[in-house]
Amino acid sequence: MMSGQVIDIASVSHLSHEQDDRYRLEINICDRIIKRYPYHYQAWNYRSYLLASIGQYEAAAESYRHTLSLKATEHRVWCNYGAVLEKLEALDEASKCFSKALKQAPGYFKAQYRQSKNLHRRALYGEAVVSYEQAIQLRPDFYKVWYYRGKALLQLNRNEQAIASLTKATELYDGDSKVWMILGRTLLQEQQPQEALNALNHALRIDPNDATVWSYHAAALKNLGHGEDAFASLEKAVTLDPGDSRLWHLRGLALLEVDQLATARESFITSLKIQAYNYQGWLAMGWTLQKMENYSLAIEAYDKSLAIEPDQPFAFYNQARCHARLGHDLWALEHLRRAMSLDPNIYTERAYADPLLQSILKDMEDDDSGEDLEEVERIALDSA
Numbered sequence: 001m002m003s004g005q006v007i008d009i010a011s012v013s014h015l016s017h018e019q020d021d022r023y024r025l026e027i028n029i030c031d032r033i034i035k036r037y038p039y040h041y042q043a044w045n046y047r048s049y050l051l052a053s054i055g056q057y058e059a060a061a062e063s064y065r066h067t068l069s070l071k072a073t074e075h076r077v078w079c080n081y082g083a084v085l086e087k088l089e090a091l092d093e094a095s096k097c098f099s100k101a102l103k104q105a106p107g108y109f110k111a112q113y114r115q116s117k118n119l120h121r122r123a124l125y126g127e128a129v130v131s132y133e134q135a136i137q138l139r140p141d142f143y144k145v146w147y148y149r150g151k152a153l154l155q156l157n158r159n160e161q162a163i164a165s166l167t168k169a170t171e172l173y174d175g176d177s178k179v180w181m182i183l184g185r186t187l188l189q190e191q192q193p194q195e196a197l198n199a200l201n202h203a204l205r206i207d208p209n210d211a212t213v214w215s216y217h218a219a220a221l222k223n224l225g226h227g228e229d230a231f232a233s234l235e236k237a238v239t240l241d242p243g244d245s246r247l248w249h250l251r252g253l254a255l256l257e258v259d260q261l262a263t264a265r266e267s268f269i270t271s272l273k274i275q276a277y278n279y280q281g282w283l284a285m286g287w288t289l290q291k292m293e294n295y296s297l298a299i300e301a302y303d304k305s306l307a308i309e310p311d312q313p314f315a316f317y318n319q320a321r322c323h324a325r326l327g328h329d330l331w332a333l334e335h336l337r338r339a340m341s342l343d344p345n346i347y348t349e350r351a352y353a354d355p356l357l358q359s360i361l362k363d364m365e366d367d368d369s370g371e372d373l374e375e376v377e378r379i380a381l382d383s384a
Contacts, residue, residue: 015053023050041070045077052080057087075105082114091122109138113145120148125155143172147179154182159190170202177206181213188216193223211241215250222254230254245275252284261292279309286318295322313342317350324356332360 015023030047033040044067051060064081071077082097095118101111116131132149139145150165166183169176184199197220203213218233234251241247252267268285272278286301299322302315317339323332336357339347351357 020054023054026050027054039070041067044070045074048077048084049080052084052087057084060084061088073104075101075108075111078104079108079111079114082111082118086114086118086121091118094118095122107138109135109142112138113142116145117148120152123155125152128152129156141172143169143176143179146172147176147182150186151182154186159186162186163190170199174202175206177203177210177213180206181210181216184213184220185216188219188223191223193220196220197224209240211237211244211247214240215247218250218254227254227257231258243274245271245278245281248274249278249281249284252288256284256288256291259291261288264288265292277308279305279312281305282308283312283315286315290318290322293325295325298322311342313339313347316342317347320351320360321354321356324360329360332357336360 027047027050030043033043044063048060048063048067051063061084064077064084067077068081078097078101082094085094085097095115098111098115098118101108102115112131112135116128116135119128119131129149129152132145132152135145146165146169150162150169153162153165163183163186166179166186169179170183180199180203184196184203187196187199200213200217200220204217214233214237218230221230221233231254234254237247238251248267248271252264252271255264255267265288268281268288272281272285282301282305286298286305289298289301299319302319306312306315316335320332320335320339323335336351340351351361
């Protein structure tokens with residue numbers, strides 16, 4: 001038990017109550033040895049590992065520092081110390097530890113892998129990709145390094161390379177549903193719905209109770225034109241995780257597509273009860289109420305969306321249409337101005353093609369000509 005072997009704490013799984021008691025007993029033994037032999041390196045090292053194993057990370061970090069003050073040439077100890085510092089969210093200091101481990105032992109895979117993930121966690125995605133590739137050179141058969149490399153590549157918008165990396169991960173090990181899910185989601189983003197569906201089916205065979213996978217499954221089916229099957233997948237997702245506002249939102253959008261307006265509204269209401277501060281939810285609610293011809297409530301919903309996210313030309317444009325339906329021409333004009341100023345290319349053309357807003361546009365043109373005249377007069381007075 002008290003040999004000089006260094007144990008990597010990354011391999012320690014969740015401890016049972018019996019293991020926890022045993023580790024605490026062994027910490028006491030280490031303390032007694034250290035009291036008698038204060039410079040006993042192996043006792044300090046094993047004590048550090050034990051403290052980390054029972055979750056006492058502050059004490060473990062202090063113990064590792066003392067261990068390394070006695071002997072600073074053991075790369076595994078530097079790696080373990082770095083892992084403890086990561087538990088304490090001291091990511092920069094942890095990275096320095098992994099670097100020291102790699103300086104002492106450049107071929108030490110665990111330090112390279114941990115350094116890669118450390119860079120990833122610090123959002124240094126380009127450096128993380130390089131580090132993952134160095135880890136792959138050391139151990140090309142470890143599927144997780146390909147998986148995390150793929151995720152880092154996604155952060156850099158290098159989606160094709162990410163797909164290749166994620167695919168390699170599935171070839172090395174096909175039993176991780178998360179890898180299949182990320183691969184399927186990425187294939188969806190790249191407009192490859194059939195390939196995405198295949199990947200998501202793999203994920204569901206491994207874990208059929210993952211609501212997020214079912215939601216992506218629905219998106220793939222929808223893109224392939226299988227609307228009813230897509231809705232069934234969304235229903236499955238909502239059943240599995242009824243507390244996820246996003247799933248209720250997606251369900252509402254699916255119902256909108258088939259003009260089930262009342263049911264869609266109920267779905268958006270549920271979504272917003274779970275997460276009220278969601279501008280997309282209020283936007284969808286406004287659009288639903290507008291289609292139900294409840295223009296006053298639609299305007300209120302759009303207002304709530306704009307209070308969260310102010311610069312939404314779609315919301316302003318549809319508020320203009322709602323006000324026009326209610327005969328509120330001045331309000332319609334004001335909201336139309338806002339929509340056109342935020343996105344003139346889309347909403348100017350759309351407004352001129354909209355019979356409902358053509359008279360409003362005529363008023364706006366008349367107002368603009370008056371403003372131009374006032375501007376000309378002001379300039380003339382200023383130059384006099």
